[in-house]
Structure formats: C-alpha cells, structure tokens
Amino acid sequence: MRRREFLGAASAAAMLAACGSKAQPPLPPGTLSGANDALGHRLRQPDFPAPTETRRTTVAIVGGGIGGLSAAWKLARSGCDDFLLLEMEAEAGGNSRAGKNEVSAHPLGAHYLPLPPREARATRQLLAELGVLQGDPDAAHPVYDERYLCHAPQERLYTNGYWQDGLWPTLGVPKAERAQYIRFQEYVGELRHLRDSAGRRAFALPLALSSRDPKFLALDRITLRDWLLREGYTAPGLYWLTDYACRDDYGTAAAQTSAWAGLHYFACRDGEGQVLTAPEGNAWLARGLARASGGRVQPNALVFRVEERSNEHVCDVYLAAEDRSIRIIARQLIWAAPLFLIPHVFAAPRPEWLAAIRGAEYAPWIVANLTLKEAPQTRAGHSLAWDNVLHDSPALGYVVATHQQLRYAPGPTVITWYRALHEESASRRHRLLQGRDAWAAEVLADLSRPHPEIRELTTRIDIHRHAHAMIRPLPGRLWSGTRGGFESGRAGIQFAHADVSGLSLFEEANFRGVLAAERTLSRLGVSYASSL
C-alpha cells in the first residue's frame, strides 16, 4: 500500500512537472474570415430585390478572380474600355487576396508562382509588364527581379524531430528508396522534354497546349497512387512527396488525384523549383492585373441571374453595399466565376454545361495567419526557410511572410499555415464549418510539435476559410471530354475560369482569362496582338 501511495505521489509529481505549473493559456485572439458565404448561398434561394436601374456595357465580366482580372487586363491593354467586372467580394483577387496587419502583409490564399514556362506567354507578359521579368519574356530562361524570387533558404522539411534541407525526405531513408527518388526525378525530367509529333509538350502549362497523344491522356484515367504502384514506386518518401505535391497544388491526396494531373505538377515547368513570392503572397499579381482595369472593377456586386438573349446578355446584379439590384445588358459576357455556380445563376443553362459540371468537386482550404512576437526557434537542423513543411501532418506547413522583406534585424513576423481539407467530400463539410477557436487550437497543436513555444509566441491567429477553393483533378476530369462545352465558348459568351482547365493554377486562370478576352475582342471586331 505504501508503495502504491508513493508511486502515485511520484508519478503525480512527474505529471505536474511535465504539464508545467501553469494552466493552458487562453487562445490568442483573431478573426474568422472567408468567402462571403452568407451572400453567396443566397443564390440557392434567390430573394434579391428587383433591379431598379439598367446599364449597358459592351462586355460584362462576372467574377474577379485571376481569370476575370486577366480578361479585364487583356481587354484594357487592347484598347477596349467599355467593360465592367462584377465581383461578389469586397475586393477582387479571388484566391490571390491578402491581408495586412501592423507586422506584415500576408497571403489569404495562393502565395507563390513558380517561374512560368515559355508556353505560359500571357503570364510572362504580365510579369514583364510588372517589371519582375526583365528582358525578353520569350527567352528560355529570362532574368527575374531577385526581390521577387524566393530568397534563400527556400524550403525545409520537419521529419523525425529534425529540420532537413529540401522537401524530399532523406533523413534515415535507405539507399534503395533514394534510388527510387532518382529514378522518378529522371523520369519526370524526361517527361519535361518530351514532345509529340505536332511539337507539343507532353505536359504543358497551360494544359490546353499539351499533347493529345492517347498514351499520355490515358494517365488521366487512373490515380497518381495507382500509377506509382504500377511503375514499382514503393518508397514511402516518394509517396509522401507526391501526395504533398497534390495536396499543395490541387487540395487532393495522391490517392484521389488523376495521374495526369500529378505528373503535370512535376513535368510542366523548367524553373528548377524557383518561385516568385512576396509578403502578400500572390496579391501583387492580382493587384497588378486590377490596376489595368482602372475603375471598372465593381466590388460587392453579386450577379444572381443571367439570361441569354439573341444578341445580348442580361445580368441582374445585387449590390450588397446598397441593398439594391441593377440590370446590366452586355453585348458580350465573360463568365469568370466558378463553374458550379452556373445552374444557380443562368436562367437557361445549356445541357452540355450541366453535364460538364456534374461530378465536379471542390477542395476546401483553411489558411491561418499567425502573428508572432518573433520567428520560431529551430531546435535541430536547418534554419528557418520561406516554406516550412511538416512531414507527419495533414497540413502543409507554413510560409513566412517577412521572409521576402529586405531587413536583417530579428523581429515580429507573420506565418501562414495551410491546410487543404483533402479528406473532406462535398457532403462532409462539418470540419470546414468549425469555428475560429477550434481551428486556432488545431493550428497551434500542429505547430507545437516542431515549435513547442508557438503558443507563447503567437499574439493572434486569423483564420481564413475557402469553401470552394480549388476544382479537384479527380481521374477523368481533365481529358474525358467534359470540359469541351466551356472550352470552345459560344457566340456571345466565353468562360474564363481555371475550372475550365480543371487545374486551379494561376497560369491556367490567366490563360483562360486572356483567351476569353481575345475571343471576345474577335467577336467585337477589335484588333489585338495575341498574348497566347
């Protein structure tokens, strides 16, 4: 008995010491933001006021993400000034919006752009216009402003209690498994240079310029995971990296992602992993595009009804800030909002559109911005990088907003934590809907493994929720012909969203926007120099 009492007392003392003398401190303050879902969901039961005013414009652009902004940019640059861009949110930019606090600007979504390949001509042209790409935009390897190139060190991976350099898990990985890494890297290196008889890349960005050779397109029918297994790739580290890549770019696990999409990630670029980034993520790109449109971007404007007439489109728009509706009659319409909204907005959606949308899934994302008193400590391994990835976590790790700042003094910082809810299906969104505090606690728990001091360092956590962040490239979504109805466009309507490509990438949205604008310009008889 005495022994038991003694043991009990001793273990209680040990537990007390382990827990620390202080109780768990309260969660740091912060906000929950995200797409204006209250407004967006009103599309399900439209109860908007009747339009009180009618305006006419040559081109109406619905949606101000990268697709819509790119379309507006191309129209404006071609001298077409009579257009209106209608954006539901208070600010245009879509996934590329940013927040800002007293410490730093920080991303709310997309936060980097890999150096675009030659095929992404419009994107390179934009970068040249913004002064970031210097010299010939069509050069094989153009020069970029080093302030926008991600500063060294770019990335590190937390695995087995140690921060290793780069993202391929190498610590304690046997030679045979590393040989698989090399085999895979050599294989995708070959894919990068592979061209079909028509001279098209096997995997091009924009994807529309890819080879249509059936032996490549067949990859769209299986998952990346099955492809890896079929090809004898069994190394857990290789599987982890490809899974990470799919979650990072598509919000989807490797076991759900089309093998074509998964290989596209590795094979469509030739920038050796270099990326462009800024404290505000990709918002500088969205703002650069928006500047070209001048005052023709109308925020807080929800298009709730579109009716196609013989030679014009009637858009009914709810102006949330004024709580009234207006009617906009446009000769040409560029639809740059997510495609899943089409059945809710169009008075008479075409059957081929509905067929194309059927089965489309969107990945929800959670983005947390943590304001820290100072950068977190590195206990073992490589020093803080821009991208800090956690191996044993469903989340993607965090990027450091102040990394690109020209400063050398230590000080407060903002880190942005990313989590694609890749395991959530459209019908199981309950975790997405959990409140700010539940997410803040989850973020802190995830980050406390590499950084036990994270709670003490954090002064606020702001959660940003994206319910429909990215269309998922599930097997069959890219090359089984479903996208056709949107790709070709119609007499008076063009589609300018990355959803049309099926991959939620900046370059795709930019390409779709510029393509839609150029087709619109052709219809209007306006001459232009193609950016594609």
Added chain:
Amino acid sequence: MQRGRSTNNDALMQRPLLVSVFIVASCGLAYELIAGALASYLLGDSVMQFSTVIGVYLFAMGIGSWLSKHVGGNLLVRFIQIELLVGLLGGLSAGLLFLLFTLHAGPFRFTLYGLVLLIGILVGLEIPLIMRILKREVAFKDLVAQVLTFDYVGALAVSVLFPLLLAPHLGLVRSALLFGLLNAAVAAWALWLFRAQIGPLVLLRTQCVAVIAFLALGFGFAGTFVSLAEANLYNEDIVHAETSPYQHIVITRWRDELRLYLNHNLQFSSRDEYRYHEALVHPGMAALPGARRVLVLGGGDGMAAREILKYPQVESITLVDLDPRMTQLFSQSPMLAELNRGALGSPKLKIINADALQWLEQTQEMFDFVVADFPDPSNYSLGKLYSTAFYRLLKQHVAETGLIVVQATSPMYARESFWTVVATLEAAGWQTTPYHALVPSFGEWGYILAGRRGYRPPAAIPVPTRFITPDALPALFHFPADMARIPAEPNRLDNQNLVRVFEREWGQVQTH
C-alpha cells in the same frame, strides 16, 4: 500483505532506505544527464556526446556493482561514506568541467570521462549495498521488487524534471550542486536515523557537515563562478557584458587593451583597431576631396566616424546601426568614447538606430561616401547585406562621383568569400577596387572600394594617420598569389551562396 508481516522496527529501517533509493537513483541519473548535456554544450555533436557519456556511465555502474562484493565492514557507514563522495564529486562535476574547458587547464575529454567513470562506479555501489543492508529485513523477492521500483521511479522523475525545470532554471552547474546536496542530505539523514547502529562517529559527522557546507556555499556562489568561468573564456577581464535585443555585447580589458566582442566574435582590439579603421576609411575619403555627406552603415562603435571626422569638408555623417545599446555605450561610457574621440557626440553626426536595409529603402538621402561595415555574412539574415539587391539599393543613394567601401572578410582565410563580394558588387553594376591590410588581431583583412567609375588612389592622405600613408597605399591594392582573384558567383538573395561559402571557409580555419 507486507504490512501484516512488518514490525514497527523494520518499517523504521526500510522506509528511509527506500526513500533514499529514490533520491540516490535520481541523483545518479542527474549526473549522467548533466555530463551529457555539458559535453554536448561545450563540444557539440550531442548524439555522440550523450551516447558516449551514457555508455561510459552504465559501464562504470557495472564496475561499481561488481566491486560491491569487496565492500565489507559496517555497511551503513560505507553507504554514508559513498553518498558523501558521490555528492561531492557529482555536485562539483559540472563546475569543474566548465572551468577546465574555459581555462584550457587540462585534457577536457579525459577529465570528463574520468569523472563520469568515477561517479558511475560509486553510483554502481549504492544499490547493491542498500540491498545487502535490507536483505536482513525483507524477503528477497520483495527486496528486489521494492528497490528496483524506487530506483527506476527516481530515474524517471529526474529525466522529466531535468529538461523541464532544472536545466532551464538552475543551469547545469547549479543543478549538479543541488543533486550533490541531495546525496549529502541522504548521508546526513542516514547518519541520524541509524545513530543507534552506527554509534557516535565524530569523523563521519564532521565529513558530513563539511561536504554539505561546501556544496551549499558552491550553490550560493555558482552565479559568480559561471561569470568567472566566462571571464576565462575571454582570457581577459570583462569590464562590460550585456545582452541587447540583438546581440551579446562584451567589452574586455587586459592591461591597457580594450576589446569588443559581439556574440563572442572579436570586433576590435584597441591595440590595432586604428589599422582596421584607417584602412576602411582613408583610401576612399582621401580620394574624395568633395565628400560632404557620409553614410556609415554598422560601425556603432564610432571608430569609422572618428576617422571620417578628420576631414574638415565633411558636413554630415549619418550613422545607421541596428542596436541602440551599441551607440549608447560608445557615446556615453567615458572609457569607450575616448576610443572614438567622442565621435558619436559630434554635432555633425546623426545616429539612426534602424535596420540598414529598411532604412535605405525608405530614405531619399544621397551620399558622397558610404561605409558598409557590417558583421561577416555568417547567416542568411546578414547575407542579405552582401547581396546584389542590397548593392543596387545602395547605388540609388550614392552621388554620381561618390564611392562606397565594404568590409569583406579576409581574402586570406576566406578567399572565395572575399571575391564573391567583389563579384556581387560588379553584378550590381559597380566598378570595384579590392584591397587589403594587415590587422594583427584579425589577420589579413579585405575591403572593396566601389564607384560608378574607376577609382584612382589618392596622391596624399591629407589628414594625420598612423598606418595608411601615401607610400603604404600601392601595396594595399596588390594581391599576392595566395589571395589573388578566383572565380566566384555573385551573391543573390535567391541563392545566398556567400553564406554557404563563408561557413565552409571559416569552418576550415577553425578546425585547423
């Protein structure tokens, strides 16, 4: 069950001994952890240090257990003596090792493993002895169960307490002393409890009191002791030491020589800093008779400003140093202000405590001469101050005919690093003139002058100097074969190759 069999008498005997097993086991593990932590702290390579220390320690415990069969006589007396010895050795182990390391007084590793071996042997003796003492009272199966249980629980308690409470709050030296005191306390307690069996052993009592007093004294003065050891790390008298939000600032004096260390790196010695600062300032300033607006980046010690103020045409000096504590110290301490001849108090000088990069980004000011005197590029933050982006930014603030000078580490010890900085300036569009000077405290040191056009060395140095004189100038610009230019890549923000090259080169210097 056991309670039924126990008599009051064995309870009296057993309980304290079992409690002491708990304490003794705690102490045993603590010395092992402290030795491992200290070795990894001082020698690095923690995996190596911990595994060798633990290995030696466990092996030593084995020796102790084996030796225990030779221990005879009054076991209680032996136990008390061993406790006192463990307390003394273990308690002093961390302090002794720390002092030895900083004084370079003897073979550190030899002493480390020797101490670990000795403590291990003594600790190895403890448990067998206790078991032999208790075996008279308790059945063997209970004995083994009880003693080993307390042994392991004690080890657990310390392994949890050590990293969470002891090491962070008490430090290694004081933690060791605390456990030494615990061992001695067990001895004293046993002496008092078993006074009937042992008898009045005056010598043992005296030893007990002496050990406790000695360790307690050590515990009280451990703070002074650690700073004493740190003073020995610098081998000089520390006249000032503080930790600002940015760095650890230490100023030492040895006879009439003052030295400044930032984060343990020597910044200057008053014996030869004139060489460093004259070489930094005069080749540029003497070539710019029209220089009126001068910018000093870094250089919070005011020595570069002192040299610049010798030129009467200078109207203003802007000194941008991150750390306000540095500029306060070197303007307010009479001893230090004397070194820079009160330069920081000059009406021509304006001090700005800011991050040089951020300040340059927002200022509109233009300068005729800029001194970039930053710490060496030993990490990615500092590496930004040697990047093409930084030198391009600087260019926007330098007059058409102006010059900049950059301290650029040693072309001798870090040859590729030096020429990397040259290549970086050139990639940013500067015409460079590298040069070097011998500063005995540092060795052969490198500087780079850069302007929009070529630089011509001045015919005269119009101000009083001790080292940089016109006839000494030509030799500065000549690089002998062992320091001559080698190909190097510019240091861009997106590769920061300078940081890696610098780390490799200075790493090699330190291991030789």
